[in-house]
């Protein structure tokens with residue numbers, strides 16, 4: 001990466017992957033990737049190798065999030081270098097295979113871009129997930145997609161929290177992009193969610209095409225929601241949940257939550273209110289997969305990210 005005339009010069013993005021089935025019960029990504037494995041015309045762009053890939057085929061077969069352990073937490077340095085072969089948990093073996101094919105993570109040989117397709121049971125709409133506020137290629141891509149799909153909306157969730165960040169499948173790429181679309185129940189396909197995902201992928205690939213063709217993207221800003229805190233359900237001494245997401249908060253992803261606002265409702269009807277400083281913007285509210293992770297929702301704060309001008313080297 002070098003700077004010239006204020007533009008950040010980056011290599012062309014020639015190797016792109018689209019991951020589906022990182023969670024085997026999130027059906028939009030599973031279905032789109034299976035479709036594109038059969039016929040990739042829709043995702044082909046000149047001079048780009050775009051590989052659609054089912055990352056967790058055993059979980060897809062069983063229509064479950066994972067078999068042994070969450071694949072989207074498995075790409076740690078320890079796991080990727082672990083010895084043990086067939087004795088390792090299935091997803092750890094799979095992470096090593098994926099790292100061999102699309103990585104190695106952090107190396108110059110790694111794929112340029114990986115899109116990882118997810119669904120949420122939360123009412124989040126279309127959300128792009130970034131892992132770095134300094135990835136100018138990805139920031140420019142976010143800006144491009146947001147403009148291309150307007151007046152439909154697509155929000156950007158930034159997770160670079162030192163404790164809450166996790167080791168994703170897409171993290172083996174130079175430019176990792178998560179795409180989370182909801183609400184959609186686990187194991188279910190909804191046409192509106194499926195189409196929303198499909199159209200965002202189209203614009204993302206168009207952006208890569210324009211960049212490779214030599215278009216210069218001027219400096220811009222991108223509004224993002226930065227992950228700040230994980231909020232668990234209230235629990236008793238045995239760890240059992242004693243309250244639900246409050247009806248005033250349910251389905252209100254991305255809406256401001258202020259001190260004193262209702263957050264949970266106990267089984268005997270008492271309201272538990274938000275006590276932190278605000279406003280925060282909750283998201284992943286009541287996500288089904290997060291009960292096991294002790295998480296009722298995450299709080300975020302709004303931030304304006306600045307993207308430098310980019311063009312190909």
Ligand SMILES: CC(=O)N[C@@H](CC(=O)O)C(=O)O
Nearest residue numbers: 023072118119120129178289
């Ligand atoms: C509901 C769900 O699976 N969400 C994803 C978010 C992400 O890809 O970062 C996960 O927890 O792995």
Ligand SMILES: [Zn+2]
Nearest residue numbers: 023026118119
């Ligand atoms: Zn997922």
